Amino acid sequence: MIQQVVFAIILLGFSFFIARRISLIKKGIQLGKQTPLTGSTSARWKNVLFIAFGQKKMFKRLVPAVLHLLIYVGFLIINLEVLEFIIDGLAGTHRFFAPFLGSIYSVLMNVFEFLAVAVLLSCVFFLIRRNVLKIPRFWSAEMTSWPRMDANTILMVEIVLMLAILTMNATDQLLQIHDPHYTATGSLFFSSFFIPVFENLETGTLIFVERFAWWFHIVGILGFALYVTHSKHLHIFMAFPNTYYAKLEPKGHINNMPVVTNEVKSMLGIAEAGATPPAEPGRFGAKDVNDLSRINLMAAFACTECGRCTSECPANLTGKKLSPRKIMMDTRDRVEEVSKSIASGGAGLSDGKTLLGDYITKEEINACTSCNACVEACPVMINPLDIILELRRYVVMEESGSPASWNSMFQNIETNFAPWKFSPSDRFNWPKDQA
Amino acid sequence: MNIPTLAELTAKGQSPDVLFWVGCAGSFDDRYKRVTLAFAKILNAVGVSYAVLGTEENCTGDPARRAGNEFLFQMQAMSNIQVLNGYGVKKIVTACPHCFNTLKNEYPELGGNYEVIHHSAFLQQLINEGKIKLSVDNAFKGQKITYHDSCYLGRANNIYKAPREVLEALNADLVEMKRCRTTGLCCGAGGAQMFKDAEKGKKEINIERTEEALATGATTVAVACPFCMTMMTDGVKNKEREAEVNVKDLAELIAEATGL
Structure with a gap:
């Protein structure tokens, strides 16, 4: 009984802290501007189904895709077992589903164990890729100590959690022999390998190890769930909404600014009669996170810092400061900073800092060739280019702070209707230029 | 004309x-x-x-x-x-x-x-409709040509096939660079980079891309974009290979092959 009460308190406690984090993240994303969602809903669901759920874009790189798929399937299916853990914990039962499922239970447990081993091995491979093989994209400039530790923590926690399941099942199998309280599960293939480690222990110690592994696993999962909300690992949830809200237009399309359209139309004297006067335009482009769209901010929480974007960015590849991954990481960091500050009654957005300037520099955004390699590379359809362009808009339209040669290009377009300094009357000389 | x-x-x-x-x-x-x-x-x-x-x-x-x-x-x-x-x-x-x-x-x-x-x-349409007729023995027959994807055709608008089909019609030996189609490397001029100096870095993007194009052993780098044309031409000159390697637009190749 005491165990059940303790379990209920732990469950409620973690649920409370997780709910509080979710609410903070939600408020953070809501700092952004609401933008109308256009295009077909079925196309959006198709993206969720194929790209988030089906991991289609992961398979551009086969080795990590297969390892990642094992962890992903393991995550989805092992979570079914967590349901049983919670019922057992609250009701004081042991293997609640076993009597209902009969022999299927044994099959399911073996499947879970197979996945646990697959997850464990994949995580080991991933640790090797990061820390021994040192794949360059995991070591670029923005991968400072916290992001590197975050990645390693996730992998190590997953390994330990899987070991706990196998330990639990191994000791459980030994206890089944003598004690009818331990529901017979039939032989469990993978955890049987661990039986030799435990078979000489006394029954009391076995019970202790089994219970310890059980508690360790479930509390570990709850703790991990809370950790995930602070970590890059949040992509396991955010990838789904992110693919739903991702842009459907061709990648070359840049979002229109209707506020500007209204002003340009009235400047050209072609405003529609009876058109409502343009609303107060606010800030042109983006200086801080509240100038970006909610979709941009949500994307920052969907980023798992895999760095595929940066590893294909032509600017980054040739040593420029721009890294599309850093754009997303900075955006998230700034949202976290502002929303935490607001939650604790601080200055929030008016803390004297801004996304552009304090996090992202002009040198970074000026290096972008808008080639869409980052957008194409992202397995969950994040669009760093969208943010870069909004920042550029702010620099030009609010600060007139573009590089001098861009300002000359603007001037040429204004006066000569071409980005170079040629007379518009010479535009049709090309047919005469040939002999 | x-x-x-x-x-x-x-x-x-x-x-x-x-x-x-x-x-x-x-x-x-x-x-x-x-x-x-x-x-x-x-x-x-x-x-x-x-x-x-x-x-x-x-x-x-x-x-x-x-x-x-x-x-x-x-x-x-x-x-x-x-x-x-x-x-x-x-x-x-x-x-x-x-x-x-x-x-x-x-x-x-x-x-x-x-x-x-x-x-x-x-x-591509004109070729398919038979309005442009290319002889099997045109000037580019068997020549090694590599096609550099323009970002604004490729990733931006999913046009990968048409330019390649035009080149295949030349009966040439079409060779791909390591990074092509969806992973094609930008020439470095998009996003208004054409109109400013590159930011500080270790290398110019067009040099990186030109090295990749030259590595194919192609004698012609086919492009389909004015900015790519400038960047790749400059890259080939920088590598002092302009005597053996041409950078040409698809339209030029077709015009030459048909004797126009």
Whole structure:
């Protein structure tokens, strides 16, 4: 009984802290501007189904895709077992589903164990890729100590959690022999390998190890769930909404600014009669996170810092400061900073800092060739280019702070209707230029 | 060479099937003017009913928008749309992927709705329809050609096949670079980079890309974009390989192969 009460308190406690984090993240994303969602809903669901759920874009790189798929399937299916853990914990039962499922239970447990081993091995491979093989994209400039530790923590926690399941099942199998309280599960293939480690222990110690592994696993999962909300690992949830809200237009399309359209139309004297006067335009482009769209901010929480974007960015590849991954990481960091500050009654957005300037520099955004390699590379359809362009808009339209040669290009377009300094009357000389 | 303008044809009460949007590089850049001429020769030879805007054409506003100057972009777009709609233009072909992208994807929101085709797709159609006939023994037969994907055709608009089919029609030996199609490396000039110096770094992007193109052993680097043309030509010169390696646009290759 005491165990059940303790379990209920732990469950409620973690649920409370997780709910509080979710609410903070939600408020953070809501700092952004609401933008109308256009295009077909079925196309959006198709993206969720194929790209988030089906991991289609992961398979551009086969080795990590297969390892990642094992962890992903393991995550989805092992979570079914967590349901049983919670019922057992609250009701004081042991293997609640076993009597209902009969022999299927044994099959399911073996499947879970197979996945646990697959997850464990994949995580080991991933640790090797990061820390021994040192794949360059995991070591670029923005991968400072916290992001590197975050990645390693996730992998190590997953390994330990899987070991706990196998330990639990191994000791459980030994206890089944003598004690009818331990529901017979039939032989469990993978955890049987661990039986030799435990078979000489006394029954009391076995019970202790089994219970310890059980508690360790479930509390570990709850703790991990809370950790995930602070970590890059949040992509396991955010990838789904992110693919739903991702842009459907061709990648070359840049979002229109209707506020500007209204002003340009009235400047050209072609405003529609009876058109409502343009609303107060606010800030042109983006200086801080509240100038970006909610979709941009949500994307920052969907980023798992895999760095595929940066590893294909032509600017980054040739040593420029721009890294599309850093754009997303900075955006998230700034949202976290502002929303935490607001939650604790601080200055929030008016803390004297801004996304552009304090996090992202002009040198970074000026290096972008808008080639869409980052957008194409992202397995969950994040669009760093969208943010870069909004920042550029702010620099030009609010600060007139573009590089001098861009300002000359603007001037040429204004006066000569071409980005170079040629007379518009010479535009049709090309047919005469040939002999 | 006789190049009809839309103003002339309209005055005569004619309306051509397609407008050839030349673009600023096609009008002013010495190297790309040769591409414009090559494409115009093809249009004339095939007997396509077309016209150009001549001096009535203005920059689409692409570099302004990508550099962040939305006002200037929309000023350009609106005045171009007024001209295009004034002539009742329905279909546009252009040899510039940046103009193509802007006209096709960004003008509709501002009231300009046209069927827009890039010249690579237009050439492919003419070849498929048998209007351009390439002899099996043309000048490029068996020659090693590599195609450099323009970002604004490829990733931006999913056009990967058309330019390659045009090159295959030359009966040439088409070789791919390591990074091609969806992972094609940018030439370094998009996003208004054409109009400024690169930011500080270890290397120029066009050099990186040129090295990749030269590594294929191709004697011709085929491009389909004026900016790519400049960047790849500069890259080949920088590597002092301009004597053996040509950088050519698809239209030039077709014009040469058909003896135009």
